[in-house]
Amino acid sequence: MSSSSVRIAPSILSADFARLGEEVRALEKAGADLVHFDVMDNHYVPNLTIGPMVCQAIRPHVQIPIDVHLMVEPVDAIIPMFAKAGANFITFHPEASAHIDRSLSLIREHGCKAGLVLNPATPLSCLEYVMDKLDMILLMSVNPGFGGQKFIPSTLPKLKAVRQLIDAHKQAGGQDIWLEVDGGANLSNIAEIVQAGADTVVAGSAVFGAPDADGGYSGIINQLKTKASAL
Ligand code: DX5
Ligand code: ZN
Numbered sequence: 001m002s003s004s005s006v007r008i009a010p011s012i013l014s015a016d017f018a019r020l021g022e023e024v025r026a027l028e029k030a031g032a033d034l035v036h037f038d039v040m041d042n043h044y045v046p047n048l049t050i051g052p053m054v055c056q057a058i059r060p061h062v063q064i065p066i067d068v069h070l071m072v073e074p075v076d077a078i079i080p081m082f083a084k085a086g087a088n089f090i091t092f093h094p095e096a097s098a099h100i101d102r103s104l105s106l107i108r109e110h111g112c113k114a115g116l117v118l119n120p121a122t123p124l125s126c127l128e129y130v131m132d133k134l135d136m137i138l139l140m141s142v143n144p145g146f147g148g149q150k151f152i153p154s155t156l157p158k159l160k161a162v163r164q165l166i167d168a169h170k171q172a173g174g175q176d177i178w179l180e181v182d183g184g185a186n187l188s189n190i191a192e193i194v195q196a197g198a199d200t201v202v203a204g205s206a207v208f209g210a211p212d213a214d215g216g217y218s219g220i221i222n223q224l225k226t227k228a229s230a231l
Contacts, residue, residue, distance in 0.1 A: 181200070183202070
């Protein structure tokens with residue numbers, strides 16, 4: 001994908017939770033492509049965040065897809081709940097499901113796009129037999145659990161390797177698979193991230209930490225897109 005069409009997925013983990021409806025409307029107005037929705041269960045990861053009721057509450061506020069990133073274990077029971085709450089993408093960590101193939105099918109059966117999330121140290125081998133069931137591969141560039149962490153550089157060669165897998169899959173007649181990166185993305189590293197093969201970039205603290213004077217987010221989202229196309 002050309003870097004000029006990179007998708008920006010602001011993570012509402014860094015939003016003002018007391019004004020979430022307003023915050024997601026501001027993101028859409030500013031040109032965000034997806035709302036990244038981080039679900040943490042105080043079990044798979046130490047933090048505890050938001051669930052299907054919050055997804056349902058923000059759903060009427062935006063048209064753009066809601067990209068639900070499950071950091072919960074196990075995953076199967078909560079998948080239908082998020083589908084019902086208006087999620088468009090549902091991704092989960094392979095370590096958190098005893099039956100990865102079944103969980104991926106479950107997501108699609110409920111009308112959502114399905115994806116796997118690989119932690120920085122998770123090998124690519126878990127993708128091998130499920131490529132046809134994936135609409136998205138999400139590479140973590142930090143260890144999951146918290147916003148505002150530093151980008152782990154070994155993600156860059158890993159992105160390149162996954163880009164090759166996706167391109168080879170498509171060349172062999174396979175479906176399109178989005179390649180998203182999550183954690184520590186900002187104005188200084190987005191160009192490298194996109195050059196390494198990402199077509200979708202999550203940004204939490206980078207977006208919500210740099211609001212426009214009127215509280216909107218057009219400035220930072222435009223800058224991220226411009227930097228992404230700089231190389
Ligand atoms: C981390 C979350 C990320 C995080 C990104 O577990 O999955 O989505 O909120 O935040 P930043 O961009 O601040 O690293
Ligand atoms: Zn996330």
